[in-house]
Amino acid sequence: MYRSCPLCEATCGVAIEIEGDRVLSVRGDEADPFSKGYICPKGTALADLHHDPDRLTRPVMRDGDGWKELAWDDAFELVGRRLKGIRDTYGKDSIAVYQGNPSAHNLGLLTYGQLLMRTLGTKNAYSATSLDQLPHMLAALQMFGNQLLMPVPDIDRSDLFICLGANPLASNGSIMTAPDVKGRLKAIRDRGGKVIVLDPRRTETAEKADQHLFIRPATDAVLLLAMIHVLFAENLVKLGRIGMTGVEELRTASASWSPERAAPITGVSADDTRALTRALATTPRAVLYGRIGVCVQEFGGLAAWLCYAINALTGHLDEPGGLMFTTPAVDPLPLAAMLGFDGGFARWKSRVSGKPEFGGEFPMTALAEEIETPGNGEDKVQIRALITSAGNPVLSAPGGPRLEKAFGTLDFMVSIDPYINETTRLANVILPPTSVLERSHYDAALNAFAVRNVAKFSPPTFERSAETRHDWEICMELWTRIGLPAKLGPGSRLVRGLLGKLGPEAIVDLALRTGPHGFGRGGMSLAKLRKTPHGVDLGPLEARLPKRLATPDKKVHLASPIYLADLQRLQDRYETAVHHDLVMIGRRHLRSNNSWMHNSERLVKGPPRCTLLIHPDDAASRNLTDGDVAKVSTRKGAIEVPVEISDSMMRGVVSVPHGWGHGLKGVKLRVAQTVPGASANDIIDPDRIDALSGTSALTGQPVEVRRA
Numbered sequence: 008m009y010r011s012c013p014l015c016e017a018t019c020g021v022a023i024e025i026e027g028d029r030v031l032s033v034r035g036d037e038a039d040p041f042s043k044g045y046i047c048p049k050g051t052a053l054a055d056l057h058h059d060p061d062r063l064t065r066p067v068m069r070d071g072d073g074w075k076e077l078a079w080d081d082a083f084e085l086v087g088r089r090l091k092g093i094r095d096t097y098g099k100d101s102i103a104v105y106q107g108n109p110s111a112h113n114l115g116l117l118t119y120g121q122l123l124m125r126t127l128g129t130k131n132a133y134s135a136t137s138l139d140q141l142p143h144m145l146a147a148l149q150m151f152g153n154q155l156l157m158p159v160p161d162i163d164r165s166d167l168f169i170c171l172g173a174n175p176l177a178s179n180g181s182i183m184t185a186p187d188v189k190g191r192l193k194a195i196r197d198r199g200g201k202v203i204v205l206d207p208r209r210t211e212t213a214e215k216a217d218q219h220l221f222i223r224p225a226t227d228a229v230l231l232l233a234m235i236h237v238l239f240a241e242n243l244v245k246l247g248r249i250g251m252t253g254v255e256e257l258r259t260a261s262a263s264w265s266p267e268r269a270a271p272i273t274g275v276s277a278d279d280t281r282a283l284t285r286a287l288a289t290t291p292r293a294v295l296y297g298r299i300g301v302c303v304q305e306f307g308g309l310a311a312w313l314c315y316a317i318n319a320l321t322g323h324l325d326e327p328g329g330l331m332f333t334t335p336a337v338d339p340l341p342l343a344a345m346l347g348f349d350g351g352f353a354r355w356k357s358r359v360s361g362k363p364e365f366g367g368e369f370p371m372t373a374l375a376e377e378i379e380t381p382g383n384g385e386d387k388v389q390i391r392a393l394i395t396s397a398g399n400p401v402l403s404a405p406g407g408p409r410l411e412k413a414f415g416t417l418d419f420m421v422s423i424d425p426y427i428n429e430t431t432r433l434a435n436v437i438l439p440p441t442s443v444l445e446r447s448h449y450d451a452a453l454n455a456f457a458v459r460n461v462a463k464f465s466p467p468t469f470e471r472s473a474e475t476r477h478d479w480e481i482c483m484e485l486w487t488r489i490g491l492p493a494k495l496g497p498g499s500r501l502v503r504g505l506l507g508k509l510g511p512e513a514i515v516d517l518a519l520r521t522g523p524h525g526f527g528r529g530g531m532s533l534a535k536l537r538k539t540p541h542g543v544d545l546g547p548l549e550a551r552l553p554k555r556l557a558t559p560d561k562k563v564h565l566a567s568p569i570y571l572a573d574l575q576r577l578q579d580r581y582e583t584a585v586h587h588d589l590v591m592i593g594r595r596h597l598r599s600n601n602s603w604m605h606n607s608e609r610l611v612k613g614p615p616r617c618t619l620l621i622h623p624d625d626a627a628s629r630n631l632t633d634g635d636v637a638k639v640s641t642r643k644g645a646i647e648v649p650v651e652i653s654d655s656m657m658r659g660v661v662s663v664p665h666g667w668g669h670g671l672k673g674v675k676l677r678v679a680q681t682v683p684g685a686s687a688n689d690i691i692d693p694d695r696i697d698a699l700s701g702t703s704a705l706t707g708q709p710v711e712v713r714r715a
Contacts, residue, residue, distance in 0.1 A: 008022070008023045008024075008025060008468045009021070009022055009023075009036050009038075009039075009465070009540040009541055010023065010444075010448065010465030010466070010468060011448055011450060011463050011465050011542075012046070012049070012050040012053065013112040013113065013443055013448055013450075014049045014050065014052075014053070014112070014443075014600055014604070015047070015049060015112075015178070015179045015600055016112075016178070016179060016180055016181055016182075016183075016184050016453055016456070017042070017045075017047065017179035017180060017184060017185065017186040017187075017188075018041070018042070018184055018186065018450050018453050018454070018457070018463075019035060019036075019039070019041075019042040019045055019046050019047065019050055019186045019187075020035065020036035020038075020039025020041065020042045020044075020186075020463070020541060020542060021033055021034065021035060021036055021046060021050050021053065022034050022035070022036045022037075023053070023444070023468055025468065025469070028469060029058070030053070030054035030057060030058065030444070030468075032054075033046075033050060033051045033053050033054055034046065034051075035050070036541060038541040039463075039541050039542055040461060040541065040542055040543070040544035041186055041457070041459060041461045041463075041542060041544070042186035042187060043186075043187070045186050045187035045190065047179060047597055048597060048598045048609070048610060049597075049598065049600060049604060049610065051609065052604065052607040052609055052610050053443060053444060055606075055607035055608070055609060055610070056442060056443060056444075056607065057442045057443065057444045057445075057469070059606060059607075060677075061426060061427075061606060061675055061676055061677055061678075062425045062426065062439070062442065063424075063425050063426065063427070063437060063439035064439060064472070064474060064475050065077070065079070065439070065474060065475075066078075066079060066081075066082035066436060066437065066438050066439065067427075067436070067437050067439075068082070068085070068435065068436050069434065069435050069436070072673075074427070074437075077436070079474075079476060082436055082438060083484050083485070083488055084488070085436060086421045086436050086438070086485060086488070087484075087485065087487075087488025087489055088488075089392070089418075089419045089435075090102060090392055090394075090419065090421070090485075090489050091488070091489050091490060093391050093392045093418055093419060094127075094392075094489070094490075097382070097388055097389070097391055098388045099127065099128040099129050099388075100129050100130050100131050100388040100390075101129075101382075101388050101389065101390060101391045101392060102127060102129050102131070102390075102391075102392045102393070102394065103129065103131035103132070103133065103374065103377070103378075103390045103392070103393045103394070104123075104124045104127065104129065104131070104132050104133065104393070104394045104395075104396070105133045105134065105371075105374070105393065105394070105395045105396070105398050105400055106120070106124055106133075106134040106135070106395075106396050106397065106398060107134070107135050107395070107396065107397040107398020107399065107400075107403070108135040108139070108397070108398070108403075108601055109397040109398075109603070110134070110396065110397050110398075111452045111453065112450075112452075112453070113397065113448075113478060114446070114447065114448050114449050114451060114479075114511045114512075114515065115440070115446065115477055115478040115479030115480075115482070115511050116396060116397060116478055116479070116482070117346075117451050117452055117511075118346060118451075118479060118511040118514050118515075119478075119479035119480075119482040119483050119486070119506070119511060120396060120423075120478065120479070120482045121346040121347050121348065122346060122347065122482065122483075122486055122506070123394075123482040123483075123485055123486045124347075124394070124396065124482075125346065125347030125348065125367065126347050126486070127489065130355060130364070130367075130369070131369065131374075131377060131390050132367055132368045132369065133368055133369055133370075133371050133373075133374050133400075134368055134371075134398075135371075135398060135403065136365070136366070136368060137365070137368070137369075137370040137371045137372070137700075137701055137702050137703060138303065138371055138403060138404060138405075138702070138703050138705065139299065139302065139303070140157075140181075140182060140299075140302055141302065141307075141365055141370075141700050141701070141702045142301070142302045142307040142308045142310065142311035142312070142697065142700050142702055143157050143182060143302060143311045144157065144365070144366070145308060145311070145312075145352060145365060145699075145700050146308075146311045146312040146314075146315050147315075148350050148351075148352060149312070149352075149564060149567035149569065149570070150312070150315055150316075150558075150563055150564050150565065150567065151555075151556055151557060151558065151563065152556055152557025152558035152559075153340060153350055153557040154350045154365075154366055155339050155340060155343060155348075155350075155455065156332065156340075156555065156556075156557060157182055157456060158315070158318075158324065158325070158330040158331055158332050159182060159183050159184075159330070159331065159332075159333065159456050159457070159458055159548075160183055160294040160296045160329075160330060160331075160458065161292075161294065161327055161328050161329055161330070161331045161458065161547070161548050162183070162185055162188075162191050162192070162195070162294070162458050163191060163194070163458060163459065163547065164292055164327045164328040164547065165195060165200065165292050165293060165294050165328040165329070166195065166198065166199070166200035166201075166290055166291070166292045166293060166328060167195075167200055167201050167202075167203070167286060167287065167290040167292070167293035167294070168192065168195055168200070168201070168202045168203070168293075168294060168296065169203045169204075169205070169283065169286075169287060169293070169294070169295045169296065170202065170203065170204045170205070170206075170212060170216070170296050170298075171205045171206075171222075171227060171230075171295065171296065171297040171298075171300070171301055171314065172205070172206060172227060172297055172298055172299060172300025172301040172302075172310075173206075173212070173296060173297065173298030173299060173300065173301075174206070174210040174211060174212045174213075174594070174595055175188040175192075175212055175298075176188055176189050176192075176210070176211040176212040176215065176597070177210065177211050177212070177594075177595040177596055177597050178298075178299075178595050179597075180458075181298050181299060182298065182456050183296065183298075183456060183458060184450075184453045184454065184456050184457035184458065185457070185458040188212075189215065191458070192212070192215060192216075193215070196217065201217045201218070201286070202215070202216040202217050202218075203216060203217060203218045203219075203220070203283065203286075204216045204218070204219045204220070205219075205220045205221075205222045205230070205275070206219070206221070206222065206300065207221060207222060207223065207224050207300075207592055207656070207657045207660045207662075208592065208594065208620065208655055208656055208657065208660070208662055209221075209654075209655040209656075210594075210655075211597075220275055220279055220283075221274055221275075221657040222273050222274055222275050222657075223272070223273055223274045223586070223590075223657070223659070223660070224300070224304065224590050224592050224660060224706050224707035225304035225305050225306065225590075225704070225706060225707030226269075226272050226273040226274070227297065227300070227301050227304065227306070227310040227313075228306040228309040228310040228313060228577055229264065229269045229272045229273050229577070229581060230269055230273045230275055230280065231310060231313035231314065231316075231317060232260070232261045232264035232269070232313065232577075233261075233264050233265065233266045233268070233269035233273075233280050234280060234283065234284040234287075234317055235257060235260075235261040235264075235313065235316065235317060235320065236261040236262065236264050236265055236266065237266060237280065237281050237284040237285070238284060238288060238317075238320050238321065239257075239258045239261060239262075241284075241285070243284065243285065243288035243289070243321070244288075244320050244321075245288065245320070245321060245322035246319070246320070246322065247322040247324070247325075247326065249319075249324065249325060249552050249553060249562075249563055250553060250560075250561065250562040250563070251319060251562055251563045251564075251565050252560075252562050252563070252564050252565060252566070253564055253565035253566025253567070254320075254565060254566075256565070256566035256571060257316060257320070257565055257566050260566070260571060260574055263578075265277075266278075266280040266281055272581050274657065287317070287321050287323075288321045291328070292323075292326075292327060292328025292329065293321070293323055293328065293329065294318060294323055294328065294329045294330050295314055295317050295318055295323075295330075296314075296330075297310065297311065297314035300592070300706055301314060302702060303702060303703060303704065303705040303706050304697065304704050304705075304706050304707050305580070305695065305696075305697055305698075305704045305707060306573075306576075306577055306580075306697060306699075307697040307699075307700060307702045307704070308569075308570070308573060308697050308699035308700040308702070309570060309573055309574070309577060309699065312567070312570050315330070316565050316566075318330040319563055319565060320565075324552070324563070325550050325551060325552040326550070327547075327548075327550075331548040331549075331550070331551070332548070332551040332552070332555050333454070333455055333456065333457055333460060333548060334460050334523050334524075334545070334548070334549060334551065335454040335455045335457070335460060335462075335522070335523075336454065336460070336462035336519055336522050336523070336524045336525070336531045336543075336545060337449070337451045337454065337455075337462075337515065337518040337519060337522050338518070338522045338523060339451065339452065339455040340557070341518075341521075342451065342514075342518050347367075348366065348367075349366060349367050350366060351364070351365070351366065351367070352364070352365050352366075352569075353365075357369045357370075357373040357376075357377065358377060358380070358382075358387055358388075359373065359376040359377055359380045360373060360376060362696075362701045363700075363701050365700065365701065369701070370696065370700075370701035370702065370703070371400065371404045371405075371703060372404075372405065372406070372693040372694070372696055372701070372703055373701075374390075374400070374404075374410065374413075375406060375409045375410050375413040375693070377389070377390045378390045378393075378413040378414070378416060378417065379413055379416070390417070391417060391418040391419070392417060392418055392419045392420065392421075393414065393417055393419075393420045393421075394420075394421055394422075394423070394485075395420070395421075395422045395423070395424070395430060395431070395434070396422070396423040396424070396478075396482075397423065397424065397478075398424075398430065399428050399429055399430045399431075399601075399602045399603060400430055401414070401429040401430040401433070401671075402428075402429045402430070402602040402666060402667075402668050402669075402686050402688060403601055403602050403665070403666065403688065404688060404693075404703070405688050405691035405692065405693040405695075405703050405705065406643065406688070406689075406691070406692075406693035407429075407668070407686055407688045407689045408644070408689055409693070411429075411433065411671075414430070414433040415433060419435050420433060420434040420435050420436075421434055421435060421436045421437075421438065421485075422434040422436075422437045422438070423437075423438050423439075423440060423478060423481055423482070424437060424438075424439065424440075425439045425440060425442070426439075426603070426606070426675070426676060427673070427674065427675035427676075428602070428603070428674060428675075428676060429602070429668065429669065429671050429674055432671075432673035432674055432675070438476075438481050438485075439475075440475075440476065440477060440478035440481060441471045441475045441476065441477050441478070442469075444467065444468040444469050445467050445468070445469050445470070445471040445475070445477075446467055446471070446477050446478070447464070447465060447466050447467055447511075447512060448464075448465040449462075449463070449464050449465070449512075449515045449536075450463070451515065451518070458548070459544070459545075459546070459547055459548065460524075460544075460545035460546050460547070460548065460549075461542055461543065461544055461545055462519070462524070462531060462536060462542065462543045462545060463536065463539075463541070463542030463543065464515070464533060464536035464537060466537070479510065479511050483506060512533060515533060516532060516533035516534075519531045519532050519533060519536070520532050524545055531543075569699065570699075573698075573699045576698060576699075586659065587659075587709040588659070588709075588711075589625065589659060589660070589661055589709070589710050589711065589712055590659065590660055590661075590707050590708060590709055590710065591639070591660075591661050591662065591663060591687070591691075591706075591707075591708045591709075591710045592660060592661075592662050592706045592707070593662065593663065593664060593665040593687060593705060593706060594620070594662045594663075594664045594665075595664070595665075596616055596664060598610045598611070598616075599616065599664070599666060600666075601665065601666045602665075602666040602667070602668075603666075605666070605667070605669060605676070605678070605679040605682065606676045606677070606678045606679045607678065608678050611678060611679070611681075611682045615649055615682070615684070616664060616667075616684075617648060617649075617663070617664055617667040617682075617684025617685060618648055618649045618650065618651040618663075618664075619637045619639060619648045619649065619650050619651060619661055619662070619663055619712065620651050620653050620655065620656050620661060620662040620663075621637075621650060621651070621652055621653070621656060621661045621662075621712065622652075622653070622654060622656040622657065622658045622659075622660070623652050623653075623654055624658055625656075625658060625659065625661070625712075626650065626652045629712055629713055629714065630714060631650050631652070631712075631714060632650065632652070633650060633651065633652050634649060634650065635649070635650040635714055635715075636648070636649055636650070636714070636715040637649075637650045637712050637713065637714060637715060638712070638713055638714070638715040639661070639663065639690065639710050639711070639712050640690065640710060640711045640712075640713075641690045641691070641692060641708060641709065641710055641711075642692065643689070643690050643691070643692050643693075644689055644690045645690060646663075646685035646686065646687065646689055646690055647685060647715045648663060648684070648685050661710065661712060663685070663687040664684075664687070665687060665688070665705075667683065667684025667685060667686060667687075668683065668684060668685055668686025668688075668689065669682070669683040669684065670683035670684075688705075690708075690710070691703070691705060691708050692708065695708065
């Protein structure tokens with residue numbers, strides 16, 4: 008059986024050997040035109056996830072300190088009655104929804120999940136977006152006119168790849184769907200090109216690069232402004248063929264940020280900043296790629312914007328080898344609009360602390376306070392119920408203990424999830440979907456950010472049993488029982504019946520047929536993909552501007568007023584260079600995927616991975632040696648983790664990985680609990696956010712470290 012692996016953004020093709028209802032082996036599919044046989048360790052764990060004895064297959068209801076199984080109809084009746092009753096009594100905003108990162112990897116949640124989550128009418132919508140890529144989406148909205156128009160590196164044709172705040176060898180790419188990133192980066196060097204990495208840690212990617220430059224956490228915007236300063240000062244700006252506005256505003260904004268001013272702030276020397284800028288500007292096929300470290304910081308909004316702006320100013324936007332837009336078989340823009348996604352920013356503010364919405368969602372740091380704070384009127388409604396789907400915010404969001412406490416006060420909570428994890432153990436009812444291998448798959452989201460245009464449909468590897476439900480069926484049933492939105496009018500019953508029969512595959516087929524590769528004889532369709540189980544290669548990225556732009560004037564807006572205004576905050580912050588004794592960053596591992604891949608023995612075996620990485624000098628000054636247990640503290644609390652001394656860390660920076668902390672009472676993850684680790688989010692201050700976008704500042708958190 009052939010399919011795509013849906014466990015991370017790489018979308019690698021896998022060949023699965025089965026016997027009856029058992030997986031015998033999982034290996035890379037050498038005939039897949041995109042991944043060409045590459046597979047990472049997570050792909051081999053597909054079998055572990057499917058056969059995991061801890062995975063739920065029937066609904067369960069909390070019963071005192073334990074759980075009891077429910078029939079599906081009884082579970083749906085209970086959840087629908089309770090949620091509808093709360094909404095009818097307190098108002099539509101009394102129900103909150105949270106969607107986790109795996110939603111982007113799941114066809115059912117991308118389609119029917121959005122019909123449930125985005126049409127309930129509540130303003131209290133939350134997701135992992137504000138813990139991840141929100142600044143990139145905001146920049147896409149402001150500069151290109153749509154939040155989904157995030158360009159990706161044309162890595163296969165680039166001769167200079169500058170990587171800022173990213174570790175694609177561990178993440179398999181991110182907003183850069185690129186299986187075998189290691190091989191693709193090696194190919195750049197083999198053809199005479201260069202790879203340069205800027206990061207507070209000498210990461211796995213930096214180890215394979217031509218050059219690594221340490222940069223202090225959360226100073227990316229300063230470095231990028233200094234690079235723009237050099238572009239204008241040395242007449243290196245090359246706008247190319249695309250119409251742009253705001254060029255002079257960028258010249259003015261960068262005028263005071265010379266490399267000499269930036270150097271004591273960033274830790275990158277003025278000479279290195281100039282050399283980096285000149286290389287980017289004078290290499291015909293070059294790209295600057297910034298990712299998670301760019302986003303989740305105090306100035307993430309500015310940094311993400313400036314990454315796109317520099318590529319535009321150097322003539323590398325929408326050009327081969329640069330930063331380009333995809334032509335996916337399923338165009339995400341009309342599909343997203345049909346499913347309830349919208350593009351907007353700061354159209355309303357959260358009730359308690361006035362945080363801005365983005366795309367109809369509030370930042371995650373607003374969720375706890377919206378549950379804790381009583382309401383005071385029809386438009387000031389307190390959250391009393393919560394729906395979570397494919398997420399574990401108690402571990403993955405800052406201020407986990409506060410969220411845990413807040414969830415315990417809810418009138419009702421329901422989770423769509425296959426596990427009793429750190430978050431779902433607090434739910435009243437858990438509705439488990441079928442396993443990855445029991446459902447069909449199409450990468451409707453991730454193909455929109457792939458470094459090559461491809462299409463592939465994966466049928467179920469196994470038939471699901473009669474006692475299980477697909478996630479889209481769960482969402483459809485809840486959507487029906489809670490009540491369809493009034494705006495659907497008198498035809499709502501017809502809509503409900505039609506959608507219930509169609510399923511997500513019909514939506515994909517329609518999107519394929521009406522997409523950019525679907526018109527004409529022999530065009531793309533689901534039937535065609537079923538006949539090509541290894542997938543279809545649709546060619547390299549191609550120039551798409553200005554036609555693809557969603558701005559009214561079909562120009563790239565380089566200097567949106569929201570960014571120009573926020574520059575004053577950066578100016579005030581670094582009026583003088585400010586440094587803390589120690590700051591903390593996160594890190595990724597190839598065998599981890601946030602908080603939900605630690606119940607596979609093959610993925611967690613080996614030396615402990617939840618460790619404190621610290622530079623030898625910082626360790627010596629605190630009398631720490633390898634293997635000691637360190638106490639890492641902030642004003643929000645403390646965690647204890649083993650010490651791992653390494654000169655891969657920049658002085659003054661320590662690293663604790665994200666997604667651990669499985670030792671909480673009530674968790675039913677037997678393997679994960681043998682290697683619990685500690686949750687860095689327990690001590691990250693949720694009040695530290697990017698004031699512009701509302702994104703959590705997960706990196707650059709000041710900490711104290713001492714022997715436990």
